[in-house]
Amino acid sequence: MRELIDRPELLRSMAARSAGAAPFTSGLLARLADDVEHGGPVTRLIGRHPQAGAPLFTIRAMAGVQGLLTAGRLPRLTAHLAESSAADGIEPRGTDRSWDLFVTAIADHPAEIATALDNPVQQHEPVRAATLLHGLALVRAPRIRLLELGACAGLNLLIDRYRWFGPGWEWGDPASPVRLPAHGPNPGNIRIVARAGCDLRPRDPADPADVQTVRSYLPFEHTFLRAALDDALDLAARTPVRVDQADAVGWLRRELATPADPSVRTVVWHSLFWGFLEPGQQDALEGIMTDAAATAPLTRIAFEPHDWTMPPRLQLIQYS
Incomplete structure (x- = not known):
């Protein structure tokens, strides 16, 4: 055994x-x-x-x-x-x-x-994107290219298609069926001009079997989060976003090979993902982002625990 x-x-x-x-x-x-x-x-x-x-x-x-x-x-x-x-x-x-x-x-x-x-572990709750939004608000870049590692069904890539309610502010699509609490400062006039993600096993939000897999990682008791997840999956099924089936290292290297417009900040985002990588993969991703930042502004926003025994925390790394 x-x-x-x-x-x-x-x-x-x-x-x-x-x-x-x-x-x-x-x-x-x-x-x-x-x-x-x-x-x-x-x-x-x-x-x-x-x-x-x-x-x-x-x-x-x-x-x-x-x-x-x-x-x-x-x-x-x-x-x-x-x-x-x-x-x-x-x-x-x-x-x-x-x-x-x-x-x-x-x-x-x-x-x-x-x-x-x-199947790999794929814990995917749209409310987790509130941490990404907090990070974007701290970055304060008006135009964003958003790249997600371990994107699953791509729900976090639709962050601006949700309606967020923060302390004294609202942000996102006012007509969105996905309405979630937020924290941190007002994101202001952020515009996502490009978005894509990768996953070893992407989930299609229009496929009932994949939807069932995503829902299976949400604890039985979380009825509010389940309703938000269902709304987000329904929205994602009607709002296609590119999530490639690919290894994170090779995928990010290809995505960053062509620099974005200098007026666009690339944000690489991941949550509860980093700990599944081997140390060599982590080092490779760090190197790819460091090299890419030499020609265009790049930030990494992560919601990760220091160790699996610890709760996840927001991490913001400015490479340039």
Whole structure:
């Protein structure tokens, strides 16, 4: 059996951060940490997968169960969650029952879980783009070429097609169906003049199967975020944006080979992506951006944790 890369302390830190807003998910993460530590039933069921050494691999199994849950294929777990929610959240005495139903779902649906394990982790919430918007407001460049690494379905590339509500300001398309809270200063007169992204496994927002995959990474309890995600996916299906299936290093090198107009600032953006790269890939991307900044202004905006056990933070790197 392969050793899972997910350290118990990593899963426990994720459980602690999600305890308030997502008690069901938090409880499962805590039990999953114990399972990984002691070689429990989930580890035995998924640990022989050839990608079991990938970062956050066990989260793929949770996404598989979440996908079955949102598709209405786990009636007993759905009934348990409804009962627990009626009692103001998942109570401690319900943890064993939640875990038992979670393990049963993995054991009873091997084909669906195997498909989920084959897919890379793709946590994609449109509200996360609020951090990108905060970064763009700090950059203060009027014309932006936006390039996203790990773009998934391209939702963050449509940032100006959403309506944002910040402290004393609004920004974006006033008629947008996607209406989200924001923070930081007013972005002002920013115009995105070009946009594109890459992903090893892009998701088509017009494809029901891809939509289901994207939705499966959102915790069951996040009903507001699920509604915003559905609205964003629907908007993206009607507003095509280029997301190429490509390795980030080669793709960014090609995109930056032709410098943008000097009046346009290139912004390279990524979120919860950097930690999946090998150190050599990270160094290569840094080198590509440093070289490109010699001929045209370039900024990197990231929403990444210093380590997977820590919460993500806004990072703003000016290369020129």
